[in-house]
Amino acid sequence: MTDVGTTHEDLERFLAEHHLVGAGLRREGRAVPRTGNTAAHWSWEGIRRGLMRSGEIVTVGPNGMTGMRSVVGIEAKNFPIWMNAQILMPGERTQAHRNLRSETRLVWEAPPEAIFVCEYEAYPMERGDVVISPAWTFHDHWNKGATPAFWIDGYDNGYNPNVNINERMPDAQPYEEITKPMGYGQKTLALVRPIAKLPPFPLPPMRYRWTDTQAALEAMREAGKTDPYDGILIMLASPVDGGPTLPTIAWQAQMFSAGQKTLAHRHNSTTFYFAFEGEGAVTIEGERLQWHKGDIFAVPAWKWHSHENNDNTDSILFSIDDWPAMRKLGFYMKEEAKGF
Ligand SMILES: [Fe+2]
Numbered sequence: 001m002t003d004v005g006t007t008h009e010d011l012e013r014f015l016a017e018h019h020l021v022g023a024g025l026r027r028e029g030r031a032v033p034r035t036g037n038t039a040a041h042w043s044w045e046g047i048r049r050g051l052m053r054s055g056e057i058v059t060v061g062p063n064g065m066t067g068m069r070s071v072v073g074i075e076a077k078n079f080p081i082w083m084n085a086q087i088l089m090p091g092e093r094t095q096a097h098r099n100l101r102s103e104t105r106l107v108w109e110a111p112p113e114a115i116f117v118c119e120y121e122a123y124p125m126e127r128g129d130v131v132i133s134p135a136w137t138f139h140d141h142w143n144k145g146a147t148p149a150f151w152i153d154g155y156d157n158g159y160n161p162n163v164n165i166n167e168r169m170p171d172a173q174p175y176e177e178i179t180k181p182m183g184y185g186q187k188t189l190a191l192v193r194p195i196a197k198l199p200p201f202p203l204p205p206m207r208y209r210w211t212d213t214q215a216a217l218e219a220m221r222e223a224g225k226t227d228p229y230d231g232i233l234i235m236l237a238s239p240v241d242g243g244p245t246l247p248t249i250a251w252q253a254q255m256f257s258a259g260q261k262t263l264a265h266r267h268n269s270t271t272f273y274f275a276f277e278g279e280g281a282v283t284i285e286g287e288r289l290q291w292h293k294g295d296i297f298a299v300p301a302w303k304w305h306s307h308e309n310n311d312n313t314d315s316i317l318f319s320i321d322d323w324p325a326m327r328k329l330g331f332y333m334k335e336e337a338k339g340f
């Protein structure tokens with residue numbers, strides 16, 4: 001593997017070799033997007049090394065402040081939804097703002113002191129947590145720890161093209177003051193909550209703890225609830241109506257046992273995956289894509305695909321899928337193969 005180098009040019013070249021582009025760097029003309037059913041696959045090795053160097057040499061954000069420092073696959077923007085990976089270095093805090101796309105984050109690695117700030121409340125960054133800043137909620141990120149924080153973003157950009165309105169804090173405040181105690185939203189948005197006079201809008205920030213997600217996966221395994229097409233699959237439900245995480249996308253987690261293979265299905269929603277645990281492969285229209293822990297990959301709409309765990313332990317995939325949007329639009333279709 002080539003060295004990341006020390007200049008912006010070096011980093012752009014390194015990222016291009018890994019089919020990635022970086023925020024705050026030149027994006028055009030570095031690499032030709034790949035084609036084919038398995039083109040949307042990016043290795044954690046490339047992502048991590050690119051992010052680390054970005055953290056050292058790329059400053060993004062107005063007036064020298066830290067903005068979004070992320071990498072995304074060159075081919076990702078061919079899809080209506082996508083994931084990218086982001087880093088926040090020790091001591092950094094991003095400028096607070098709100099915008100019209102939903103911002104959703106899966107924590108991959110972070111020191112205990114790192115937090116997301118959403119609507120004036122701190123949310124811890126515990127590995128495997130999914131934290132949602134729905135459209136038009138204020139958010140910033142703050143790494144008060146001594147090591148970098150990494151997370152995976154999931155976006156529904158394709159559903160609001162050209163209208164991702166951005167707004168800074170009132171009175172040009174750079175950050176949100178944390179005025180609510182940690183856990184306030186979780187305590188008041190779950191099974192126990194105040195009686196709302198009006199429907200909640202915007203949607204509230206949400207935190208889905210890894211411990212709860214893991215417990216649900218394990219409970220389903222014990223109950224024998226394995227789907228022949230998706231293994232043990234759960235979605236992170238909206239606390240507002242129990243439906244999918246957001247009107248546009250659902251965050252999902254799924255688990256496959258050692259050696260498990262699924263049957264094939266296809267649907268006209270797009271799925272972006274993050275390989276959270278283990279090793280495995282997805283076969284898309286006969287093309288096999290072997291993934292490793294930390295990789296990001298996508299299954300394009302309406303392509304037959306099946307999963308396999310080719311490790312000797314459980315494998316766990318997190319994913320975002322735009323089936324909620326497709327269903328609302330009346331376009332959702334799914335077909336299941338009968339045993340091949
Ligand atoms: Fe944002």
Ligand SMILES: [Fe+2]
Nearest residue numbers: 265267271305
């Ligand atoms: Fe699928």
